[in-house]
Amino acid sequence: MKAHLKVKRKRSQKQEVWKFIVFAVVLSSIFLLYPIFYSMYLSLHSMQGLQSVFVGFGNYLRMFQDDIFVKALMNNFTFLIFQVPIMVILGLLMAFLLNTPNLKGRTFFKLALFLPCVTSLVSYAVLFKMMFQIGGIINNALLNIGTIQSPIDWLNSPFWVKVTVIIALCWRWTGYNMIFYLAGLQNISDDTLEAADIDGANGFQKFFQVVIPQLKPVIVFTTITSTIGTIQLFDEVVNLTGGGPSNETLTAAQLIYNHSFIYTSNFGYSATLSWALVVIIAVLSIVQLKISNRD
Amino acid sequence: MKKLMSLLKYSFLIISSFISIFPFYWMIAGATNTSNQIAEGKLTFGDQLWVNLQGLFGAYNIPLIMWNSLKISGITVIFSLLVTSLAAFGFEKFKTKTSEWIYTIILLFMMIPLAALVIPLFKIMAGLQLVNQHLAIILPAVNNLFLIFFFRQSFKSFPNEIIDASKIEGASNYAIFFRIVFPMMKSTYAAAAIYAFMNSWNSYLLPLIFLQTENKYTMTLLISSLSSASYVANYGMQMIAIVIATVPTLILFLVMQKGFVKGMTGSLKM
Numbered sequence: 001m002k003a004h005l006k007v008k009r010k011r012s013q014k015q016e017v018w019k020f021i022v023f024a025v026v027l028s029s030i031f032l033l034y035p036i037f038y039s040m041y042l043s044l045h046s047m048q049g050l051q052s053v054f055v056g057f058g059n060y061l062r063m064f065q066d067d068i069f070v071k072a073l074m075n076n077f078t079f080l081i082f083q084v085p086i087m088v089i090l091g092l093l094m095a096f097l098l099n100t101p102n103l104k105g106r107t108f109f110k111l112a113l114f115l116p117c118v119t120s121l122v123s124y125a126v127l128f129k130m131m132f133q134i135g136g137i138i139n140n141a142l143l144n145i146g147t148i149q150s151p152i153d154w155l156n157s158p159f160w161v162k163v164t165v166i167i168a169l170c171w172r173w174t175g176y177n178m179i180f181y182l183a184g185l186q187n188i189s190d191d192t193l194e195a196a197d198i199d200g201a202n203g204f205q206k207f208f209q210v211v212i213p214q215l216k217p218v219i220v221f222t223t224i225t226s227t228i229g230t231i232q233l234f235d236e237v238v239n240l241t242g243g244g245p246s247n248e249t250l251t252a253a254q255l256i257y258n259h260s261f262i263y264t265s266n267f268g269y270s271a272t273l274s275w276a277l278v279v280i281i282a283v284l285s286i287v288q289l290k291i292s293n294r295d
Numbered sequence: 296m297k298k299l300m301s302l303l304k305y306s307f308l309i310i311s312s313f314i315s316i317f318p319f320y321w322m323i324a325g326a327t328n329t330s331n332q333i334a335e336g337k338l339t340f341g342d343q344l345w346v347n348l349q350g351l352f353g354a355y356n357i358p359l360i361m362w363n364s365l366k367i368s369g370i371t372v373i374f375s376l377l378v379t380s381l382a383a384f385g386f387e388k389f390k391t392k393t394s395e396w397i398y399t400i401i402l403l404f405m406m407i408p409l410a411a412l413v414i415p416l417f418k419i420m421a422g423l424q425l426v427n428q429h430l431a432i433i434l435p436a437v438n439n440l441f442l443i444f445f446f447r448q449s450f451k452s453f454p455n456e457i458i459d460a461s462k463i464e465g466a467s468n469y470a471i472f473f474r475i476v477f478p479m480m481k482s483t484y485a486a487a488a489i490y491a492f493m494n495s496w497n498s499y500l501l502p503l504i505f506l507q508t509e510n511k512y513t514m515t516l517l518i519s520s521l522s523s524a525s526y527v528a529n530y531g532m533q534m535i536a537i538v539i540a541t542v543p544t545l546i547l548f549l550v551m552q553k554g555f556v557k558g559m560t561g562s563l564k565m
Contacts, residue, residue: 016468017394020385023378025397027438032404035415042414094311097304105308111552112312115319117559118544120497122515123537126522127318130325130333130530137321137336175315179560203300232408235499239519253410260414261504267414274411281406 042271052268059272069273071247072255073280075162079251080230083166084223090174091222092215095181096207110182113175121172125239128168129155158248161241165249168240169230177222184218185211220292224285231281252277322541325534333530347531354532355509355517361539364513367429368495374437375491376484383446384472388458398447405440409500417504431505436495442487445561449483450476482554489547489558496544514540 046055063069094113098106116124131137132154139151154164188211196210212219234253237243243250243258252273259270325333328341351357386398416435417426425431453476461471477484502516512520518536522528548555 014391017385017389017391019468020389020472021382021394021397024382024401024438024443027378027434028401028404028440030419031416031435031438032407032412032440035412035419036404036407038415038418039411090311093307097308100304103304109308109312112315114556115315115548118548118555119541120499120515120518120544122497122499122519123540124318126518126533127322127537129522130533131318131321131336133334133336135335136333137338140336171314171318176560179556202296228406228408232410234410238499239522242523253408256410257413257500260417267418271411271414274408274414278407278411281408285406 039271042268043275045268047266047268059269063272072250072252075249076231076251078162079165083169084226087170087174087177091177092181094178095185096211099185113178116172117176121235122239124172125236129240132164156245161249180218180222181215184215188214224288227284228281322534322537326538330530343531347535351532351535360512360514360517367432368492371433371436371495372488372491375439375442376487378437379439379442380446383443384450387447387450401440413504426505427507427511432501485554486558489555490561
C-alpha cells in the first residue's frame with residue numbers, strides 16, 4: 001500500500017513540478033540560454049553593421065593582442081586587490097565593535113553605517129564626482145585639516161583617479177558587507193569569547209585569533225561576491241570617471257559596452273570580450289573556494 | 296588601557312558613521328546651492344532650492360520620469376516574485392531528477408554577468424520591436440535567478456505535513472501555494488520584494504541600452520545623462536535629481552529597517 005502511494009506520488013510529482021517551474025524555465029530559455037548560445041556564435045564572427053563574417057577564433061586572437069583590453073583588465077584587478085581587502089577589514093572591524101556588549105548608540109551606528117546602501121550606484125557615483133572636484137569639498141576639507149598642502153586632482157591624475165574609485169567603492173559597500181559579518185558574529189557563542197577573556201586575551205587578540213577564524217565562511221562568501229562585483233564594475237566608473245583620464249579607470253565591462261554601442265559597433269568582438277570575462281569570473285571564484293577549503 | 300580601547304572604539308565608530316552620513320547631508324545641502332557653490336564645496340544650506348527645482352522640472356518631465364521608474368519597478372517586483380517563488384516551490388517540494396538538473400544549470404547561470412548578455416538581449420528586443428519600450432527592461436529582469444535560490448532556501452523550512460494535509464482535503468497544488476504557503480511566508484516575500492525593487496529602481500545598464508528618448512527615461516538614467524551629457528554641468532539640478540531618486544529608497548529603509556537589510560543582503564537570518 002505504502003509502495004503504491006510512493007509510486008503515485010512520484011508520478012504526480014513529475015507533472016506537478018512543471019506546473020510550478022514552467023514560467024521560470026521559459027523565461028530562462030529566452031533571456032539566458034538563447035543569449036548564451038547566440039553570444040558564443042557572435043564571438044566567432046565579425047559583425048560590422050549588418051555584415052556578419054565567420055572568423056573562427058580571429059576575435060580571440062585579436063583579444064590577446066588588444067592593449068586596451070589588457071589595460072582594462074589590469075584596472076579591474078587594481079581595484080580588486082586594494083578595494084576588497086580594505087573593505088573586508090573595515091567591515092569586520094565595524095561588525096566586531098558593534099557586537100561588543102554595553103555599546104552605547106548601537107542602533108544608530110548600525111543604521112548610519114548601512115545607510116550608503118540605499119543609494120543607487122549611479123547616484124552615489126555622480127555625487128562623488130561632485131565631491132571630488134579639484135576645488136571641491138574633499139580638497140577643502142583636507143586642506144583645512146592640513147593633511148595636504150595643495151589640492152589633489154582626484155579625477156584627472158592617473159594615480160588619484162584610481163584612489164577615488166576605490167574610496168567610492170569602499171564607501172558604498174563596507175556597510176553592506178558588515179551586515180554579513182554581524183550575522184556571522186551572532187552565531188559565535190559567547191563562551192569562546194569569555195574563555196578568551198579568562199585567558200587574558202586583549203581586544204586585538206580576540207579579534208584576530210577568535211573572531212576571524214570563526215567567521216571564515218562568511219569572509220569567503222563576501223570576498224567572492226565582492227570579487228565578482230569588482231570584475232563586473234560598470235555603473236560606478238561610467239558615471240564617476242567615464243573610464244578616464246585616458247582609460248586609466250576603464251573597466252572590462254565598460255570596454256564591452258563601448259565596443260557594442262559607442263565605437264564602431266562590433267558585436268562579435270564584444271561578445272568575445274564578454275566570454276573572457278565569464279571565464280575570469282569562473283576561475284577566480286573556483287580559486288577562492290579552493291583556497292578556503294584547503295585548511 | 297581599557298579606557299584607551301574604549302576611546303579608540305567610539306572614535307572609529309563615530310568617524311565611520313560620519314563618513315557614511317556626510318554625503319547625504321551634502322547632497323541635501325547641495326540641492327539648495329548654485330552649481331558654482333557646489334563645485335567649490337560649500338557646506339551650508341543656500342537659497343537656490345526653488346531655482347534648481349524650476350531648472351530641473353522645466354528642462355525635464357520629472358513626474359513622467361518618476362512614474363516610469365515606479366511603473367517599471369512595480370511591475371518587475373510583482374512578476375518576479377510570482378515567477379521565482381512558484382519555481383522555487385516546485386524545485387523544492389516536487390523535485391524530480393530533471394528538475395534538480397535544471398536547478399543546477401540555473402545556479403550556474405548566476406555566474407554570467409549581465410554585460411555578457413547585453414548584445415544578444417539587444418538583438419532579441421530589436422527583433423521583438425521592443426527597443427525604447429519599458430517591456431525590454433522588465434522582461435529580462437522578471438526571471439531573477441538569485442530570487443529562485445533565495446525562495447528555495449526559505450521553502451526548505453516549510454513543513455511538508457501542511458502540504459500533505461491540505462492535499463488530503465482535496466486542495467490543488469496551486470491552491471496550496473497561493474492560499475497557504477504565500478500567507479505563511481509573508482516576511483520572506485517582503486524581503487524578496489525589497490531586493491527586487493532596489494534592483495530594478497537602481498538598474499542602469501539595461502535602461503542605458505534600451506531607452507533612447509527622454510519620455511521613456513528612468514530616474515537613474517536621467518541622473519547619469521545629466522551628469523555626462525551637458526557641456527556646462529549644472530550641479531544644482533543633478534543634486535535635486537539625486538535627492539528625488541534617493542528619497543523613496545531612503546523612506547523604504549527607515550520605515551522597515553529589518554526587512555530592508557534582509558532584502559538587500561538577500562539573507563534569511565538577520
